[in-house]
Amino acid sequence: MSDRRVRVRFAPSPTGPLHMGGVRTALFNYLFARKHGGDFLLRIEDTDQTRYVPGAEEYIVESLRWCGLVPDEGPGFGGAYGPYRQSERKDIYAGYARQLVASGWAYTSFDTPAELDAYRAEAEAAGRTFSYGPATRMGLRNSLSLPASEVQRLTGAGEPYAIRFKMPEDLDVTEEDLIRGSVTFNTRELDDKVLFKSDGMPTYHLANVVDDHLMEISHVIRGEEWLPSLPLHILLYRAFGWEETRPRFSHLPLILKPQGKGKLSKRDGDKMGFPVFPLLWKDPETGEHYRGYREDGYFPEAFLNLLALLGWNPGTDQEIFTLAEMATSFSLERVVKSGSRFDPEKARWFNRQYLQKKSAQELARLVVPILYAKNITVTLATVVAVVEEIKERCDFVGDFWEQGRYFFEAPAEYDEKAVSKRWKPGIPAAVEEITGLFSTATVWEAAPLKEEFSAFMNEKGYHFGDVMNALRICLVGGNVGPDLFRICELLGKAETLARLSTALRKLGPGH
RNA sequence: GGUCGGUUCAUCUAAGGGUUAGGAUUCAAGAUUUUCAUUCUUGCCAUAGGGGUUCGAAUCCCCUACCGACUGCCA
Incomplete structure (x- = not known):
């Protein structure tokens, strides 16, 4: 395992635009891959047909390209482990789910979503929480509680069913997280998660384990929100007999909103005046627009740089890094455990650093289109000269107009x-x-x-x-x-x- | 509610038992710029609280508080 080739994946779900937190996750995966001379893959986790959002996958790919985080493998990027879209891998999951049923690690469940909703509502009314697990599973409609003949009859009749993991009753599962250290869970608190849905698609849990195994992923670097399902994933590797080759896990801290409570969410940007998405996003359903770092005039290098320092530091005073420099200094051990509050002021400062480093020539080429849009036609040489004069008073390319309009009118x-x-x-x-x-x-x-x-x-x-x-x-x-x-x-x-x-x-x- | 995770200046963070707790952003003051901005200098500002362990704790342990994630046939 230790001498295995490093292969990491960024596995977003195309249910909307990529959040800057997602970009950071992609970045850390990318850096880890580069640092260790490994592969960075993109895998699209589109197993939920009901949450499909048109344009989301394209948005993800375009965002990664803009940032310069180009996958070595992925949909449209080639690679020997494809396809890289889970909807196109549909056929391979059912067999693995059945394998688990055969080995006693999983079972079929005939309870309908409506029935389960009712149980939940009932429990909630009684001030308790419903959990489909060891304590309740024998009272529900599944292949464990029902007589074999009845199970046969139901499946024969084409009754829809889901496949659930049979969570062991009282087992400590410990994992050495590369960022957090040792984390232990007891399966007592866990439930029988659905692995395979009645619509013929796997859930995230099954698909990510199967795919990570098949794609020979060596390290899973993902957001903290996945920590609670870590024991399930570990147990899945055990159930499949893949423990020897299973990936190591790291859970990244969250990015918090600048003020107030909670993690950064898509509305915060508009409320507080900064983008939370890499690129402008037009919601195809509501028609709403969400601003993007690119359209707000951030340089991709600056965006990446500020993201990298949100939760990671090299242990030195260096704050400005090229992508390559970040890759050489990167290590998971130096990722902090606590959530980081995003600071728009510092983000501006980062962009300024990059802008100041660019030559007047480079900047002028970016300013010309702005002038052109205002029907101002001047020679590039003039723009270069103007840029030279006012560049130090600008943080963004967009500032050049405000700071220098009097040169043109x-x-x-x-x-x-x-x-x-x-x-x-x-x-x-x-x-x-x-x-x-x-x-x-x-x-x-x-x-x-x-x-x-x-x-x-x-x-x-x-x-x-x-x-x-x-x-x-x-x-x-x-x-x-x-x-x-x-x-x-x-x-x-x-x-x-x-x-x-x-x-x-x-x-x-x-x- | 339960499980898991987290807690150093306002913010991002350093210090992996011994430092006047360091840097950066923001903010403030001064210098420079015969303007403004920049730049430079200086300053303000922190170990959540309480118990241990230790000669010595931001660092190790416990409790409390607070924050967060998760608790779906979503990812």
Whole structure:
């Protein structure tokens, strides 16, 4: 087992969009596979026909691709252990379920869902919980309680039945979880889980064990919500006689919502202003839209990076990692056990780190489409120059417009606060003089402009700050932005002069 | 309710019996930027509570509290 090839799987159910917690699970599986030179597979767990959501599987695949977590095997990815969609493996599960019935590890049950619902309601009314298990199974309609002839008759009559696991009555099941250490369960508390449904499909429990075995999965890395069914899965491997080769288990902590209680859920994003899904998702039933990290302007590397640090750390102070670096530093031992609260502020910080590392060239290519959408056509070189100036004030590509729109369009209005603070008596006259000075400039570049300006200011004895801030208001509309003379240079002489004179006209005399 | 898991600054986390309990984010202050943002510096802020064990506990044990997951012919 120890020298076995590492093979891990990400096994989502296509019942909706992939949650960021799911992406993290995929990431940790991916990192583990890369770290150990193993295989990362994608398996679609679509055994519940009633919960099929159109587009969900495509969404999952597209999300993984966007993140760069490309499976080595999976539906559409090839691999020697396929098919990788459980609905396409339908035929193989029944035999395994029957094998368990034959060996006495399982039995057939004829109770209908309606009957079971009634038992549950009844128990609940009496303040107890109904459990289909050792204590109750003999009083229910199954191949254990019914005479063999009756069982024969029912099956012969085509009565639908499910196959349930026959949970041992009082057995301690202990497993060494790679993240949590030793965990022990007593089967007393467990029930006879359905393994094979009356609709001919296996449940998750049967399918995941059979498939993990058949696909030679060496390590199961999944969410904490699976911990309670771990003893069942362990027992299934035992029942099949697969204990020697069965995978090792690790259960990842949950991602909690930023404020309040509970795990992060799909509504939290809209309420708190951040995405919980990797990609934009349009709910095909309700038509509702859920924002995505991609559409919100996050870089996939940043998204992955922030996800990785949510529940894992390398034990050093390093926080920024490439995927490859994460893979080399990754280990399950360094995954924390407790749930982590997601912090949108830190997420923003991560994206900023990645944005700052990108060149102006790279960023400009992302900004051009934004400008284009606003019917602004400029050369790439101009965009590069602008990006260069304002990049450090941006966290997201989308910030470039807010931070730099004045490079592409004259201010439609002037910031009131700035005007009342800076547009004082005497200032307009000085601005007019500067306009005159600039109109005679021969070399329209930041450095010489600044020199001429400074010389003029000294000669006149004007206050630098006052005049510069006033000029800034005229050119950008407020007291923001990079170096004033760089702005002049990028705007060009004609545009600069035009903005100065419109401002003079619109703002009127100082007050 | 039961079972299982968890609990270090507001948040993500480090410290696997011996540190002034460290870093990051947020926040605040100062510097720089004749603007704003950035950047830099500094600061604020934590071992859930109670018992043990030990010369010594954030670390090991027990109890309590709180939080979470699960408790379906869902995954």
